[in-house]
Amino acid sequence: MNRFVWPLIAVMALLVFLVMGLRHGDPRALPSPFIGKPAPEFELPTLRNPEVTIGTNKMAGDYALVNVWATWCVMCRAEHPFLLELAARKAIPIYGINWRDSRLAAMRWLDDLGNPYLASAYDEDGRVGIDWGVYGAPETFLLDPEGIVIYKHLGPLDAAIWQREFVSRMSGGGQAE
Amino acid sequence: MIPEIGHFALILALALAICQTVFPLVGAHRGDAAMMAVGRSAVIGQFLFVSVAFACLTYAFLTSDFSVLYVANHSQLALPKLYKVSAVWGAHEGSLLLWILLQAAWALAVARFSTGVPEAFSARVIGVLGFLSVGFLLFALLTSNPFERLMPAPGDGGDLNPLLQDPGLAIHPPLLYVGYVGFSVAFAFAIAAMISGNLDQKWAKWTRPWTTVAWMFLTLGIALGSWWAYYELGWGGWWFWDAVENASFMPWLIGTALIHSLAVTEKRGLFKSWTLLLAITAFSLSLLGTFLVRSGIIVSVHAFATDPTRGFFILTFLAVVVIGALMLYAWRAPSLDSDVGFGLLSRETFLLLNNVLLVVATALVLIGTLAPLVVEMMTGGKISIGPPWFNVAFLVPMLPLIILLGMGMHTAWRTQKADAWWRVLRIPAIVAIVLGVVIPLLIYGRVSILLVVGCGAAAWIVITSLILPIRSLRREKGTAGITRSALGMSIAHLGMGLFVIGVTVVSAFGVESDQALQPGESIEVAGFEFHMVSLSNVRGPNFSAIEAEIEIRDDGKLIDTIHPQKRQYLVQKSWMTEAGIRAGLDKDLFVALGDQLGQNAWSVRIQYKPLIRFIWLGALVMALGGLIAISDRRYRGSSRETEATA
């Protein structure tokens, strides 16, 4: 094989690689390093009542959703109706982490739009967010009854994603459609 | 109505581009002069219709026609007129139209200015350029139509990304694209040579000016982008190894290698197949760059709207073009070998070194840009390759190149006698080493390995670049002066030296300080006093801002008052930092507002940047060198001229 064919071969390899790269998906999506590991422990004051705390210890025993949200987050508002629907159906316990927000504004938001959360933790300075590897809102974590993180979804939740990514990962617990 | 005219014009342009492709290529194959002439007319027609389309899009922006989706997404009523125009190329669809326009413009230039070239050859070149136009026009019409309507039309638009609302942006993409697209001409010349099977020193002579012009514009475009990022984006940084920056830098590196390789081919008929390969690679990198930026495959500060469908289209086009070219190469290259030689110490050797090091540098940039993707696809983990790696990796081939640069210029073709060579270079070498130590000590009071090497290398390039021009100035009458080609080379290399000076000094001696400041307070940085006079809020046409007034004093004397701002653009609600800069050739004093620390206090980043303007000045001088080189007598071709030198 003459040496002038090498550039062609190299380029074809590069092209194959680029095609694979294209089908790969969003380059900005960070897989959560916690998948398969226990959810990072925390205990924070709840949004409504700072005297009462909510934390990972209260979430064990059943599948749970931990949803990171904020009033300044436009996409959170977009997914809110679906969360309300999940809560109404009692499909899965939903806990919120109100991330880097104003307590007043957050409470008012829930009053106006409805509250799908069993409780919302108030993460004022974002420390818990960092511990969970949160880098945008909304993010939703799926925890199993032992408190292990099974899945993390970036961006707003909807019925299709719920079915495809969450329900499929829950065996036994949680209600399917 | 106007958008529809624009759309229709694009379709007509596509039809003409198809003519521009088919007729000349078939005509050249058959020796049919009439068919080949059709190609030239098609070029003019395509250019006209693309211009019409471009004008229609510009019109839509100027009249704020929000029924056009692209305009609605990237403009608003309150946008200043200059930016309404520059918004035309501010996002994917419009910048693609700009590419198409420039592709047609280059084809027009080739049709107009290649009178010294045989008809069949230039017909093939035009045909290849037509093929490229077809590809891009199809891409636009099928996936990225800038004239798509939005019904019902909104009352106001989504505003142009505030990052782009700046005079620097108005010129940066056009300049850059002229270069980017311009490499397609060298590419077309290469394809034409391979189709005809004819590649000789004349071919190199024809190709060289086209390549140099494209290279010049790319140099200017990249430099402008760097300068713009410096004052607009980067908190005083001027290069970030961002994927989009790399996408424009890789063609530049290969383009530089190509110019040097063409020199060897023109002079001695050597490295023909290598030069061909470089010509193919330069434009392939342009295409690759456009793919990377528009496909969503790469994370970047200025990647365009991400869309895998578009990515697939470009990738297919890239595949067709490059694979086709390389197949031709594999077929033709083996017969191109020549059997002349050269000695160990010769200009040919140095130019080979130049090429090897530039190719290594390009490969490193490519690896750094794509490696995160490779790793992610193979292992699922995400790694990050940023400036810390790039800065080190790039220096590995570049430092030797800088040193070899000074030597190669003064090495004769074929063989160079070592003692004569050393006689020329001995004093510059000593002076460079001495200056490398003395300059940092004298001016800035400090010395380090990095500094000595950097300053020494810069001094070395500057001195060796000036040898030829100075000699020609001092010549007695009766001897020929320096050719424009050699003068251009010297000036271009001098520009490189200025660039290295700028980079070394600002990296080594730059000072950066983050401090909290309130009105009435002062801070000292690098011997200058920065006094915050006041904070106020101001309004612009489409933004509101906090503005600080900062007085700069040197030794108690007021030298300037600057106004850094923190702007919030009203529609997109994004925040922008407008730095206050006291600029000067010897140094920049750069102040940017950081975070709000309290009611009236802000964190302020103050930077002292010595000789940073040499970075862009160096690039300018490099481009000037290119301009001088192509004005050389032997490129002012008429057919008569060509025969005389044949």
Add this chain to the structure above:
Amino acid sequence: MKRLFVLVATMLLVSTAFAIDQGKRFDDPEMQARYEKLISEVRCLQCQNQSIKDSNVTLAADLRREIARMIEEGQTDEEIAEFLVVRYGEFALYSPRKTGKTLILWVVPFLLVLFGGYALMRVVKHRMSLPIGDDTDR
């Protein structure tokens, strides 16, 4: 002045693009230098391709704060890097760490130059063996 106050107060309430940073600057120049170096090597994950030093967004400010805290607590650079990698993965570091898989990346530049040099040597050797010719060759 009152208008400025109102504007500033409103921005403080409404906008979380402003992070309120307190005391992230160190008096100790060595700690300050470590801080500066670390924040220039950590990626701002909310942004596209910027370090947390150069970015304005909330998360960047939060991470700067955490890093400052860890420096103050006496943690080493490696421990701080590990903290970030545990939560965000290797991607959080701008520069691949010089360990294991990523070590090869740091070696690649030298490998390429060596390879290029070898290829060049072969070409030059070959050419040296051919007739050099004179100015009349075409």
